[in-house]
Amino acid sequence: MDAKKKLTILVIVAVILAITAIVLNIADSEVPTTRSSSDADQSSGGVIGVDIIPGEVEDKLLEETAGQP
Amino acid sequence: MKLDNTEIISYISIAVIIISLFFIGAEITGYAVTENETAIVNVTISTSAALEFTTALLDFGSGYVNAGQAGATINSDGTVTDGTWAVQNGELVLDNIGNINLSLTLSTNKTVADFIDGLNPTFKAKVSDTAGNTGACTGTQTFSSYAEVNQTLQTACGKLAFGGDFDEIDINFELYIPNDAEGAKTIGIIAIGTTL
Incomplete structure (x- = not known):
């Protein structure tokens, strides 16, 4: 193996190890033990429904004519 | 002594490898322990505020104001006065499903005039502890x-408790429906919980 190939392998190994070390440092191994609090105001909704229909209409004419022969 | 480029790159690479191995080794294995060490495991359980209408719909159904009456009063406690609506014994049920006490406010998403319409309608609410949840609602109670x-x-x-058998309330409603109101009507009830 010529010197150039050895150098290339050495550089590649160095780069891989450097990236590994950086990643391990960034991805801290500590286990998170807290989570964000969700104490903000909470809301919920309900619905009320009602159907208002027209009332019965009194038929005055029928009442007046009912007693006539 | 003069170094050529190949030698410089070689030395730099070797240095990078040594430094990287040091950091990697420190991450994976930590350091050697030669004596008893103590550690602390810490956990923080955060509070979480949450409200839920376990019964979110109250439908009074269809009816009309009796002839000759200015209006009818109906409520979800089973009262129907001067109207033909079926007796209603339901209510909205609100549960504090979080793990912290809340201050609870109620409001509507529209005015009573927009809801019922007609001459002088009214819309009222009444809050009480759900059966078996005595003490759920305390403090200021409008x-x-x-x-x-x-x-x-x-x-x-003023305080809506959480957890156990004291975190649920019933919300009943009463409507005064004028005889000149008509149509299918709905209104939204908004419950807002603020942590104490």
């Missing part, structure tokens, strides 16, 4: 008896 509920946030429970 709706301990039927009181107007509208778009203004009003305190229903």
